[in-house]
Amino acid sequence: MKKIEVIFRPEKLEPLKEKLLEAGIQGVTIFQVSGCGNQHGWIAYHRGNEVMMNTLPKVYLMTVVRDDEVEHTLHLIKEIVYTGNVGDGKIFISTVDECIRIRTDETGDTAL
Ligand SMILES: Nc1ncnc2c1ncn2[C@@H]1O[C@H](COP(=O)(O)OP(=O)(O)OP(=O)(O)O)[C@@H](O)[C@H]1O
Ligand SMILES: [Mg+2]
Numbered sequence: 427m428k429k430i431e432v433i434f435r436p437e438k439l440e441p442l443k444e445k446l447l448e449a450g451i452q453g454v455t456i457f458q459v460s461g462c463g464n465q466h467g468w469i470a471y472h473r474g475n476e477v478m479m480n481t482l483p484k485v486y487l488m489t490v491v492r493d494d495e496v497e498h499t500l501h502l503i504k505e506i507v508y509t510g511n512v513g514d515g516k517i518f519i520s521t522v523d524e525c526i527r528i529r530t531d532e533t534g535d536t537a538l
Pocket of ligand 1: 434460461462463482484511512513514515516
């Protein structure tokens with residue numbers, strides 16, 4: 427199982443949700459966040475105090491998928507969130523050791 431975390435432009439949330447729903451995604455977790463990448467963020471120090479970190483509103487979407495679904499899922503996501511302009515966002519992919527469906531105590535892929 428892999429965890430796919432996507433941080434992207436808020437205006438892409440609805441089209442991305444629609445796309446993932448169509449594709450039969452198992453589940454998603456979404457947060458409204460604010461953050462910065464390499465252009466917009468910095469911390470300045472004034473007399474020892476942090477005075478500024480510029481952040482922009484973004485959406486964070488997390489989904490855990492089977493290993494064999496990763497490539498397809500990434501393709502769908504990139505198709506929607508890409509504009510080619512700075513601030514398009516980031517995708518992080520990591521391995522998930524286990525998943526448990528609390529109701530049934532199923533584990534692994536079938537619990538997703
Ligand atoms: N290394 C990182 N770790 C955690 N979150 C990040 C990281 N880089 C970017 N983010 C998150 O992704 C959002 C979008 O980042 P952004 O697309 O501006 O990245 P970038 O590296 O500056 O790329 P670009 O040059 O396309 O702007 C940020 O607002 C932040 O929430
Ligand atoms: Mg940036």
